[in-house]
Amino acid sequence: xxxxxxxxxxxxxxxxxxxxxxxxxxxxxxxxxxxxxxxxxxxxxxxxxxxxxxxxxxxxxxxxxxxxxxxxxxxxxxxxxxxxxxxxxxxxxxxxxxxxxxxxxxxxxxxxxxxxxxxxxxxxxxxxxxxxxxxxxxxxxxxxxxxxxxxxxxxxxxxxxxxxxxxxxxxxxxxxxxxxxxxxxxxxxxxxxxxxxxxxxxxxxxxxxxxxxxxxxxxxxxxxxxxxxxxxxxxxxxxxxxxxxxxxxxxxxxxxxxxxxxxxxxxxxxxxxxxxxxxxxxxxxxxxxxxxxxxxx
Amino acid sequence: xxxxxxxxxxxxxxxxxxxxxxxxxxxxxxxxxxxxxxxxxxxxxxxxxxxxxxxxxxxxxxxxxxxxxxxxxxxxxxxxxxxxxxxxxxxxxxxxxxxxxxxxxxxxxxxxxxxxxxxxxxxxxxxxxxxxxxxxxxxxxxxxxxxxxxxxxxxxxxxxxxxxxxxxxxxxxxxxxxxxxxxxxxxxxxxxxxxxxxxxxxxxxxxxxxxxxxxxxxxxxxxxxxxxxxxxxxxxxxxxxxxxxxxxxxxxxxxxxxxxxxxxxxxxxxxxxxxxxxxxxxxxxxxxxxxxxxxxxxxxxxxxxxxxxxxxxxxxxxxxxxxxxxxxxxxxxxxxxxxxxxxxxxxxxxxxxxxxxxxxxxxx
Ligand SMILES: Nc1ncnc2c1ncn2[C@@H]1O[C@H](COP(=O)(O)OP(=O)(O)OP(=O)(O)O)[C@@H](O)[C@H]1O
Ligand SMILES: [Mg+2]
Numbered sequence: 001x002x003x004x005x006x007x008x009x010x011x012x013x014x015x016x017x018x019x020x021x022x023x024x025x026x027x028x029x030x031x032x033x034x035x036x037x038x039x040x041x042x043x044x045x046x047x048x049x050x051x052x053x054x055x056x057x058x059x060x061x062x063x064x065x066x067x068x069x070x071x072x073x074x075x076x077x078x079x080x081x082x083x084x085x086x087x088x089x090x091x092x093x094x095x096x097x098x099x100x101x102x103x104x105x106x107x108x109x110x111x112x113x114x115x116x117x118x119x120x121x122x123x124x125x126x127x128x129x130x131x132x133x134x135x136x137x138x139x140x141x142x143x144x145x146x147x148x149x150x151x152x153x154x155x156x157x158x159x160x161x162x163x164x165x166x167x168x169x170x171x172x173x174x175x176x177x178x179x180x181x182x183x184x185x186x187x188x189x190x191x192x193x194x195x196x197x198x199x200x201x202x203x204x205x206x207x208x209x210x211x212x213x214x215x216x217x218x219x220x221x222x223x224x225x226x227x228x229x230x231x232x233x234x235x236x237x238x239x240x241x242x243x244x245x246x247x248x249x250x251x252x253x254x255x256x257x258x259x260x261x262x263x264x265x266x267x268x269x270x271x272x273x274x275x276x277x278x279x280x281x282x283x284x285x286x287x288x289x290x291x292x293x294x295x296x297x
Numbered sequence: 298x299x300x301x302x303x304x305x306x307x308x309x310x311x312x313x314x315x316x317x318x319x320x321x322x323x324x325x326x327x328x329x330x331x332x333x334x335x336x337x338x339x340x341x342x343x344x345x346x347x348x349x350x351x352x353x354x355x356x357x358x359x360x361x362x363x364x365x366x367x368x369x370x371x372x373x374x375x376x377x378x379x380x381x382x383x384x385x386x387x388x389x390x391x392x393x394x395x396x397x398x399x400x401x402x403x404x405x406x407x408x409x410x411x412x413x414x415x416x417x418x419x420x421x422x423x424x425x426x427x428x429x430x431x432x433x434x435x436x437x438x439x440x441x442x443x444x445x446x447x448x449x450x451x452x453x454x455x456x457x458x459x460x461x462x463x464x465x466x467x468x469x470x471x472x473x474x475x476x477x478x479x480x481x482x483x484x485x486x487x488x489x490x491x492x493x494x495x496x497x498x499x500x501x502x503x504x505x506x507x508x509x510x511x512x513x514x515x516x517x518x519x520x521x522x523x524x525x526x527x528x529x530x531x532x533x534x535x536x537x538x539x540x541x542x543x544x545x546x547x548x549x550x551x552x553x554x555x556x557x558x559x560x561x562x563x564x565x566x567x568x569x570x571x572x573x574x575x576x577x578x579x580x581x582x583x584x585x586x587x588x589x590x591x592x593x594x595x596x597x598x599x600x601x602x603x604x605x606x607x608x609x610x611x612x613x614x615x616x617x618x619x620x621x622x623x624x625x626x627x628x629x630x631x632x633x634x635x636x637x638x639x640x641x642x643x644x645x646x647x648x649x650x651x652x653x654x655x656x657x658x659x660x661x
Binding site for chain 1: 347348349368369370371374375376378380382383384385386395396399400443447
């Protein structure tokens with residue numbers, strides 16, 4: 001125990017601010033929500049214990065729950081790969097750019113890349129609305145664009161595009177990962193007659209695997225939790241026709257519009273389990289495709 | 298196999314000139330070693346031959362082909378990097394096969410070559426390991442293996458042994474030499490270890506500040522250094538450099554050295570009033586059997602078993618290093634007399650260029 005502390009104390013010191021925040025601010029509500037998920041609670045009368053009823057209702061009778069799952073899964077499966085691909089592409093351009101142009105200009109553009117998600121979402125709404133910027137431009141060339149946000153068959157893809165554009169954080173991590181790949185491996189590959197494409201697939205991707213994995217898990221969790229942008233773009237309703245009924249939006253409306261706190265809590269815990277399951281799957285499969293440089297075996 | 302021809306090569310990074318007007322013919326099948334102090338442009342030159350670095354001006358040919366615009370992958374050469382540059386996520390086998398796969402070689406040919414390289418380098422048991430599971434020497438072997446499976450026309454080595462410990466370095470040096478004897482392929486080898494240079498090279502190129510100071514066989518460089526820099530660079534421990542005044546230069550030069558006094562070298566010409574006389578430690582004799590002598594005291598004794606290096610402080614205060622055989626005895630503080638035959642010394646003028654003694658009786 002003493003040894004353990006000696007060895008790990010610095011780590012815990014660095015974790016301390018987070019731990020304090022977690023235990024004093026977050027842990028209580030989290031536990032409370034677990035308890036509430038077994039009750040009926042409208043925030044006015046005291047909670048009534050109902051056992052597993054909320055969960056049974058959710059899985060057996062709630063069609064909107066399944067709709068929300070479907071929308072959210074579609075979004076996660078489309079937006080995460082899309083965002084990672086864009087992030088990696090931009091990182092590779094910047095990696096070349098930094099070597100050629102100098103770090104200064106890259107840093108100069110970073111703020112615009114990072115952008116806050118609410119501001120970006122509002123901007124996006126202006127661009128993609130029925131009479132928005134995009135359709136105005138399309139009209140100039142004689143194309144009658146759909147209402148990108150109000151048309152149920154395209155609205156989700158519009159959101160995926162928005163998500164793709166918010167590549168800042170994973171891009172920075174990719175950039176750091178790219179820069180840590182020794183240049184002489186590419187030189188050796190050059191002499192080994194590997195084309196640029198081959199170098200990308202045979203060297204860059206495998207050596208970046210730990211970073212890709214890290215970004216994948218983080219972005220997946222992020223995508224499951226998408227709320228701000230969809231709340232703003234769908235006016236908080238998940239409309240049109242529930243096509244943007246994201247899980248978190250459904251949960252939010254259950255809690256704060258219909259004051260079904262018990263049910264909302266149950267929804268939250270199911271989401272937590274879903275995220276945990278996906279993260280677990282990612283970790284389980286990672287050993288087949290993630291190569292860690294300093295791994296001992 | 299083929300030679301390499303470098304014609305008026307220039308290289309600058311921005312305004313910094315790294316290589317200036319360099320000309321060099323590397324013969325087919327030769328083991329050419331580039332030596333020189335750090336930063337003199339050895340790696341840059343090698344990387345230009347490899348095609349990893351653009352040349353600013355000049356012509357590089359490999360064999361009969363001008364390769365200025367030929368990409369590295371098509372120059373039919375292999376390179377061994379100082380850092381090994383093994384692909385960390387690939388097994389040894391895949392590291393060896395990677396380049397051959399890129400050339401779309403049939404699978405059984407790849408397997409044959411990989412197996413042959415593994416056998417030559419005795420890395421058969423390591424084939425399924427990843428680079429991180431290898432020792433430095435093993436990594437080096439794999440890196441060399443990756444170079445030989447390509448069966449290139451030309452091998453390039455950039456300080457391949459400098460990350461190894463002394464013992465392993467000696468061992469790998471021997472292995473590289475025997476690999477060269479076996480393959481007979483042209484090799485260009487960068488090092489700043491002059492023992493490596495002397496033992497392995499068929500010819501050595503001594504560089505300084507992007508300029509070639511001298512090219513020659515190890516013997517030529519050692520016995521006839523063309524300038525002070527080469528004299529000081531080749532030979533370990535370092536050659537003794539003694540400043541001399543030229544007292545008279547009519548039918549040769551009469552030199553005046555501190556401690557050793559005056560003597561005449563007939564048939565030598567120089568217009569300057571100063572010369573540097575260089576004497577290798579092993580050229581000095583302990584005792585007074587040489588034609589010119591000096592006395593001093595023993596300052597430090599380095600006993601190496603078969604040989605001894607004696608640091609001698611001469612009367613004037615200058616100190617020289619003298620080589621003696623291991624069966625002699627020296628004690629710090631002892632008086633000592635050393636001597637040398639003037640013809641066995643090297644002479645350099647004030648500009649640092651070698652001054653030769655023209656044959657006596659032959660009109661200059
Ligand atoms: N990419 C570069 N940009 C600017 N200068 C460079 C670059 N690469 C090398 N140089 C300069 O070129 C000169 C020669 O470098 P080079 O690496 O060829 O030296 P070297 O002889 O191999 O030295 P060492 O023995 O230390 O490896 C050095 O002064 C170095 O600072
Ligand atoms: Mg170098």
